[in-house]
Amino acid sequence: MTSFREQTSTESVAGSALSPGTQLRTFSRFVGRVLVLLSILCFALGGYLGFAHYWLLTHWTKADATVLNGELRQGSSGSTARLGSGAVESSSVYFFHCTVSYSVAGETLHSELDSPVSAHRIDAEVWGAQMSPGRTIDILYKSSNPQRIRLANNPAEITLFGTIKGAFCFLVTGLLLRLASQPQLAQQQRFIRLD
Numbered sequence: 149m150t151s152f153r154e155q156t157s158t159e160s161v162a163g164s165a166l167s168p169g170t171q172l173r174t175f176s177r178f179v180g181r182v183l184v185l186l187s188i189l190c191f192a193l194g195g196y197l198g199f200a201h202y203w204l205l206t207h208w209t210k211a212d213a214t215v216l217n218g219e220l221r222q223g224s225s226g227s228t229a230r231l232g233s234g235a236v237e238s239s240s241v242y243f244f245h246c247t248v249s250y251s252v253a254g255e256t257l258h259s260e261l262d263s264p265v266s267a268h269r270i271d272a273e274v275w276g277a278q279m280s281p282g283r284t285i286d287i288l289y290k291s292s293n294p295q296r297i298r299l300a301n302n303p304a305e306i307t308l309f310g311t312i313k314g315a316f317c318f319l320v321t322g323l324l325l326r327l328a329s330q331p332q333l334a335q336q337q338r339f340i341r342l343d
Contacts (some may be wrong), residue, residue, distance in 0.1 A: 154239075
């Protein structure tokens with residue numbers, strides 16, 4: 149027969165105070181859960197990227213393009229207002245803009261291509277070195293509109309394999325933290341049952 153009695157305030161305070169080991173195990177379980185959830189999000193992102201990559205391969209065509217000319221450009225990323233001063237600031241962004249020539253069904257086309265935008269000038273300069281005039285680069289053009297192009301192997305894009313590697317890292321770390329916090333918890337539960 150189970151009897152219920154009212155807890156005194158000293159018993160509730162003593163029962164709620166956790167030892168450092170118990171706090172560490174609780175924190176490990178929490179971090180483990182968060183990492184497992186992050187891995188699920190990374191797997192979902194990987195699924196989306198896999199679909200997007202498949203879509204690009206089926207709707208875009210790969211071609212070799214020759215860089216004709218290019219220049220480093222500077223733009224504005226918008227404006228921000230400072231509180232209290234009333235001053236409005238805009239930050240500069242940099243990118244490399246070039247014109248490329250490529251062949252589609254025996255016809256030579258010209259189109260413009262921009263590097264990813266960066267807040268640092270050096271990033272745009274690196275792109276400029278990779279896209280110097282006369283250099284051949286891989287591009288993708290849209291089958292329905294060959295004037296629309298993009299870089300075929302853009303290192304600035306998040307890749308499917310990168311997200312899957314990240315997801316596995318989060319998953320393994322999260323599961324290890326969860327498992328590491330479990331044996332001590334099981335021992336505590338056995339001692340409680342014996343009492």
